[in-house]
Amino acid sequence: MKINTAEFVISNSDVSKCPKEPLPEYAFIGRSNVGKSSLINMLTGRNSLAKTSGRPGKTQLINHFKINDNWFLVDLPGYGYARVSKSTKQTFQSFITEYFEKREQLVCAFVLVDVRHEAQKIDIEFINYLGTIEVPFCIIFTKADKISRGKIDQHVAAYRKALLANNWEEMPQYFVTSSSEGTGRDTVLNYIEEVNQG
Ligand code: GTP
Ligand code: MG
DSSP, X not given: OOOOOEEEEEXXXXXXXXXXXXXXXEEEEEBTTSSHXXXXXXXXXXTTSSOOOXXXXXXXXXXXXXXXXXXXXXXXXXXXXXXXXXXXXXXXXXXXXXXXXXXXXXXXXXXXXXXXXXXXXXXXXXXXXXXXXXXXXXXEEEOGGXXXXXXXXXXXXXXXXXXXXXXXXXXXXXXXXXXXXXXXXXXXHHHHHHHHTO
16 A cells, blocks of 8 residues: 555544544553554654654553544554653553543554564453453554564464464564564555455
C-alpha cells in the first residue's frame, strides 16, 4: 500500500474524545521503549510524525494519525514502565483498557514485543486480556536489526511455545520489523490493506 498522506489528528486520554469518524483503526501497544512510535514513523515514512525517545515513557496519550484520509494508526503509551508515580502505577492504565474495551473503530491491535527478549509475563498478560475482551490482534517482533536471522527464528519459535503454554491454540499472525532498516514495512502495510478491504 502506498502512503499518500499521514497526519496527526488528536492526542487525549479520554476515549470519548477520540475521532468520531467510523474509519477502521489499528493500535500499537506494548512495553515502553519497544518501538511503537518508531514503527508508526517507519510505516508512514514520516520521520517525526510520532514522538520517539531513547528513554521509556515518551508517549503518554492516545494519539490518532489519519492515513490516506481513510484509516487511522493509533500510538499508545507503553505499559510496564516501573518509574511512573505510584498513583499511575497500575499494570495497565485505565484509559488504555477503556480504549481497548470501548473503541468500536478498533479492528486490530498490534502487540509489539522486542525480538531479543523471551516472552515477558506482562506481554502474555496483555495478550490474554485481549483474548478475554475479544479484540483481534497480531504480534510484531521489533528491533530485528539487533540480532541475527537465525536467532530471530529461534525467538519466534520460543514465543509460539509460550503462547501455547498459555492456552492459545496457535501462533497469531505475526510480523518481524526493524524501524531503523525498514524491515517488515510492506508486509505490515499489505496486511492492513487486506483487512481494510474486508
Ligand atoms: P514509549 O512511547 O515510551 O512507550 O516507547 P515506544 O514503544 O514508542 O518506543 P520508541 O519508538 O520511542 O523507541 C524507543 C527507542 O528504541 C528509541 O531509542 C528508538 O530509536 C529505538 N528503536 C525503536 N525501534 C527500533 C528498531 O527497529 N531498531 C533499533 N535498533 N532501535 C529501535
Ligand atoms: Mg511511544
